[in-house]
Each structure stands twice: as C-alpha cells, then as structure tokens.
Amino acid sequence: MSKRSILLLAAMPLAWACAKSWPEPKQPMADAESAARSAREVGADAQPAAKLKVNLADEQIAEAKASIAKGDNERATYLLVRARADAELALALAHEQNALNDKQKAIEQSNLTLEANTPGATP
C-alpha cells in the first residue's frame, strides 16, 4: 500500500464531511482484486498460510461489494484496505515459499555436485 493511498484514506473523512457522500472505491477494489489474483498466480493456494490470507482477502472483497451494493462506500473502502493487505501478504508468503524451495534445490544440487567431484566418489 502506497503512501499516497494512506494519505487519501486519512483525507477521506474530511472529504466526506464536506461533501456528505463517500465515493465508490473503484480503484481500491481493482487493487485488492489484482493483488489476490497475483497471489494465486504465484501459488498462494499451495501454501497454507498464504492460502488463508488470500481467502480472507476474497471474503473481504465480497463484503466490500455487498457494502457498495447497500450504498455504504465508506465501509467498503476500509474492507478493501484490509483485503488488499491480506492479498499482498499472501503474495509475499507465496514468493517466500518459492524462494525457499529454490534455495533447497540449490543445496541439494550443490551436495550432488560436490559428491560427484569428490575423488573416489561412486558415480
């Protein structure tokens, strides 16, 4: 989440107070959905902690949609803040798992190579 988004959120109550209406959170919705999709693309569903977070993101996106339907754009906006944070965490956890898997493969490959290079090793 960018600094700009945070400042926007902080300014929203003021805007609401002035305008007496909360804008529909189209961009936050797009950002949250995009983050959830990215998390799944890198394998969030295959990693339990990441899967939990991306499911939470989905639920909150659904709740946000329901809030928008009821005209409660403010609630929807904050639900999407939560959803996006969960989706981005799921994405990070999935990336982390992939990096750990790659590291483990490198260790195994390195061990095999060193074993093969050891004089007298059985091929």
Added chain:
Amino acid sequence: MKALSTLGLIMAVASAGCGAATLPPELASARSVYDRASHGPAATLNPTDLHTAKESLDAAEHSFKEEGNSQVTRDLGYAAERQAETAESRARAMQAVAEKEQIIAGMHAATETQAKASAAGLVQANQQLASKDQALQVQGVALQTEVQRRKEAEKRAAQAAADIAKFASIKQETRGMVITLSGSVLFTSGKSDLLPAAQLKLNDVAKALTEQDPESTMVVEGHTDSQGAAAFNQDLSQRRAQTVRDYLVSRGVASDRISAEGFGPTRTIGDNATAEGRANNRRVEIVVKPKT
C-alpha cells in the same frame, strides 16, 4: 447556579465518554509485529516495505488518537499488521534468494576448481605417459640392439670355439670353461718363448676370448710334468702362463680381465710315469670364469 451544575454534569459525562479508549487488538498486534519487523532482517534488507508499514501504523495510531477504538482504527491497525508481516516475508525471501545465489556461486567455483585440477592432472598424466612411452621406445631399441649384438657375439664365439677345438680341448667344469693347450704346441721344451705356430693358435684363442661375455674373467694356468727340479718346473709354469697371458692381452683381451698363475707339476691330469701322461701334464689351461 442550577444551570451551571447542569453544564458541569454534561461536561463530566462528555469527559467520561472521551476518556482513555480501549486499545483495539488490531492496533496492539500491529505495534508488536512492526516492532519485531523493525528489529529483524527487514530493517536492512527491505526498508521500503517496512517504511510503508510504519506509515500505516502511524495512520492507525492517528485514528486511535482521534477516534479511539473505532472500526476505522481497527481496520487501519489490521492493515498495518499485515504490511509489517509482508515486509518480514519479503525480507526472508530476499535472504533466501541471496543464500541460493551464494550456494550456486560456491558450487560453480568448486566445479571450476575441480575441473582445473582434473585438467592439470590430465596434462601431467599425459606428459608422464609420453615420457614413459619414449623411455620404453628407447629401451626397446636398446634391447633389440643388445639382442642382436649378443646373437652376433654368440655366433662369433661359437665359430671361434670351433676354430679352437681344432687344436685345443674345451671343457665345461664347475670352475668355468677350461681351454687346454698342449705345452708342446706352444713352447720348446724347457722354454717359455712361444713358437711361431703357437702365436697363430693363440690368435684364435684371443679372438674367442674377446667374443666371450665381457664381464667374465680369465686365469691362464701353467702346468708341467714332474720331471726335473720342482722349483724349476714351478718357475717354468709361471713364466709360460705369463707369456700366454701377455700375448693374449696384446691381441685385445682386456688386461684387467686376465691373470696368470703357475702350478708346476702339482695338478696333474696324466700319469707322470708314462710318456703320454707327462705330455698331457705339460699344458696351459685358460679358465674362463663367468661373472658371479
């Protein structure tokens, strides 16, 4: 006064309502997770995400200060906690990537070192093999030359022995090969000067001896019969042996391979009572001893 009391009551109630709000668990968790993240690898590896988490936490803190335990405060706290966790997770991923690259670099370095060592070993082994091969070729040539030389020497020796056999007897005894020359063939009676005909015969003997094993040694032994003074016979046998030895040296036999020794009448092979026996006893023997 009543109005003032009423106003005071209203203010007290309002004050109580705005009193210290309960810290929402989302904000408490966000503080805790951010604190942990800011003291972990994220501080150095992922300061950008950590900074974003800090800004979210600040927004949540601001909301808490302004609105207390509101839904907005809880939502912002929730997001701040997740962002701090995200910063930690990305830092761990960066760490794993860096470690993986380090492992791969180490593996490549080890493989390269091993390959260089193998190549160097191979070059050395090839050089050693080439060197051995060359040495073997040289040895092979030398061996062939030696075999050929020996064959020729054996052939010449056989021919020389056949020539010697015409005027001398050749026997193989435990002390070596014994070439026996009759004294009458070589010398005038009682003398130690070689007869002219004897020199021709000794030429053949010298030829045969030079064709023999170059490491063998020879002893020329002089023998007499028992007639006459023993001291004379001893001296005569010594002089005759020495004459033959010197002549053979003059014909090419290496002087350090051949010696002379007189035995007088002490080693008889025939009966001194008969003319034939005495003739047999008057002799020169050349004993060829192979290298021991």
